[in-house]
Amino acid sequence: MKSYLNHLLFLLHFGFMLSYSAVAQDTTFIHKEVKPIIKGSLIKTPEALGISPKVQKAINEMTNPPINIALFGVDRRNTHDQSNSDVIIILSINQQKGQVKMSSIMRDTYVNIEGKGMDKINAAFALGGPQLAVKTINQNFEMDIKDYMNVDFYSAAKIVDALGGVMIDVKEAEVPYLNNYLDELVNIGTVSKAEHVSKAGLQRLNGNQAVAYTRIRYVGRGDYERTERQRSVMVALFNQIKNAGQNMFPVLASQVMPNLETSMNNMTMLGFASGILGAKNKAIEQARFPLDKQSTGKRINNIWYLTTDLKATAVSLHDFIYKDIKPLNKN
Template identity: 60%
Template sequence: MKTIKGKMKTFVLSILCIGFGFFQLKAQDSTANRVDFMVLPAAKKVVQLNRSDAALGISAQAIAKQKSQQNPPINIALFAVDRRTEAEAGNSDVVMVISIDQLSGKLKMLSIMRDTYVNIEGTGMNKLNAAFAIGGPQLAIKTLNQNFNLNIRDYINVDFYGAAKIVDALGGVQIPVKTEELPYLNNYLNELSIYDKIPAIPLTQAGLQLLSGKQAVAYTRIRAVGHGDAQRTERQRSVLIAIFNQLKLKGKEIFPVFATDVLPNLETSMNNFILFSFAGSILNSKNKTIEQARFPLDKESVGKRIDNIWYLTTDLKTTTNSIHQFIYGSTNPVKTKR
């Protein structure tokens, strides 16, 4: 079995880490320290998906789109499920797609608003985040593929507590917190402490702060400040990028943390072989930015009450075109330094 050399670590862990964040892994290339990726600890839950195109909702057009690219990206769905106990199904509070250019290592990160009005097979029109609760990751991935003509075949998911443990394992994350965000962050923090019965440690100052796992999760849940749920997706991406920065900062010494504290908190459809294969093309990347965006775009969506429930409505064909332009074309998204 081949071993993983050199810089094979920091990026799979960053794509892997979300509940947000999660991407990279690396093993040292000295003989004494080489690591066989097949003997790594397994994720908390490895889910065997039905991988047929029909079961994943992948159309012939989406397959053709991938094949038409000289260097087609790999698209992975990232979910963070809003559940307090293992028994809960939970809506996906976070819905992201990470697009990885395997050759250049270029990374694109896009959020899709959880309230987007989409068709969920077998249910009809509903909020996007309901797909995970209704049919688990299989239906959640299928819903993304069917509504936005994507070719997603794998996913990573964490719940609140798993995400908090991952952030703590990395030593926290640096996040610029605004004064007006403080009371809402602490309110969500208190809510989390009720469920795990561990007293919350409130954040007392604004500015650039080193957030603990629970504080980071609470930060990603804020939506009463700024542009509502749209700005919440920005906070979620900020935490994911901060996780990536921590991984880069810690370098190779993060490897045992990945094995003992990250993998056990992940639910995924991917085995170690696949995770390392992604890392191989990414780690040599010289790209210094992560391109990010949020969909539907403001100009392509409007909030509506339907049967007394609020939805974010959009012309799905228009939003699909915008998402494809971002993933496959040249765009001018927000760029965040790694």
């Protein structure tokens, strides 16, 4: 029981760190130094968070509703930059059922951003930091998110290495792109030599290789499969750490928590984890939104957006989080 508490707490911190690894798709920068912990803050009134009276009423009428947390991966060169959140995941924790769900939101989704108008959802973080980013998710998808986490993706590579790597089934078409991103690390001076992946198939990736894997975009269905790679690495790591025993806690304390930006304190996160101790369902359920059937790519003013019926997408998202209805996508 106590061991599983450590595992769940680790997931809350580290699962997001892996989600960030895809952020560098449009930039080759990686921090050379691990930054100190950043304590984020949010104004948590319903109005400031964009939680409507309708949503508040619906949540209040539920028995033990899931707790939803926004996970952002922000493309920034230092902790003071306000850049696009190219990774957006809603982590839902159902304490009663012992369920953990990840809902990826496509970064190019065309939404309304308060004070800006219609734009890509990933622009909200650059325009107004985590406060506006959380508010944008809540307003467009009728959510009740009150907390967020964000982390420099460089830390994800450090954590993968600390765990001894992660097992990933790499496709033949992905190998050259993965190695190309590893070469970029050499070009910017992050590493002196690229440790290339020599073949396809199930294999153990080190930290930099895992980060490179989740950056791959130009294979398969582009950004659609990129979000799948993010979740694949997260799930693989979670499955690995479930059996790691109590030795996981020092890793969490020394290499995860110091690099985490969050609006939550450690006791709050421990409370989330303790609520699902002993649950039978310890697997991560995952989905990507908007659904294929509810979205289409469109150029507006010569910029590509993923347009969607926001109301229909909100319903599909709610069905997954609150009703255990698994959505279907092409990938």
